Structure formats: structure tokens, C-alpha cells
Amino acid sequence: MKIELTRRHALGAAALHARLRRRFEHYAARYAALPLRESVTWGDRVVRASYRGAGAELTVGDETVTARVELPLFARPLRERIERVLLRELSLATDPAAAV
Numbered sequence: 001m002k003i004e005l006t007r008r009h010a011l012g013a014a015a016l017h018a019r020l021r022r023r024f025e026h027y028a029a030r031y032a033a034l035p036l037r038e039s040v041t042w043g044d045r046v047v048r049a050s051y052r053g054a055g056a057e058l059t060v061g062d063e064t065v066t067a068r069v070e071l072p073l074f075a076r077p078l079r080e081r082i083e084r085v086l087l088r089e090l091s092l093a094t095d096p097a098a099a100v
Helices: 013-030 073-094
Strands: 002-008 040-042 044-053 054-060 066-068
Touching: 002 073, 013 044, 013 054, 013 073, 066 073
Parallel strands: none
Antiparallel strands: 002 066, 040 044, 044 054, 054 066
């Protein structure tokens, strides 16, 4: 099951990448018992993650960011909730006025 979301932004790729990394560190600290840092690979424009059968890729462009998530079948009942969380986090990361 796939989810794909794209948001526009006016931050520039480097600034957005830094904001995404801060959001990730927030969650890594909040859920310290989970091996989140070990499951993520940070590139200049692409961030990849995999955990328990799910895979995700964030592609950071100069004006857009795209999240692609592949969920295992057992996560189907959580699809709407996962989409809401992704939309919230992408909105926070792409809003220049939001404290991240």
C-alpha cells in the first residue's frame, strides 16, 4: 500500500533539509527506545527510512518536497492516521513561520 504526498515550499532545499532533520531528531529523542536513527539514511536531497516492513523516501527539491511511503498490509487500518501525521509534519516543515 502506497502513500505519496507533495508539498510546495519557499525555503530552499538546504533549509528544508535542516528543518526535516530537526523534526526527525525530535521524534528520535521522544521515542528513544526505538532504533530510529539506525533506520534512516540522509542524503543531500533524498532521505530514506525503513522499519518493520515499511519504507519511506523524502525527496527534497528547491520548491517541493515529496514523501513516498510503502506500508505493509497489516498497516492498512492505519493509513488515514499515517497520512494525517505526514501532512502535519510536512506542513510544519514547509511553513517558514513555524517553529521547528
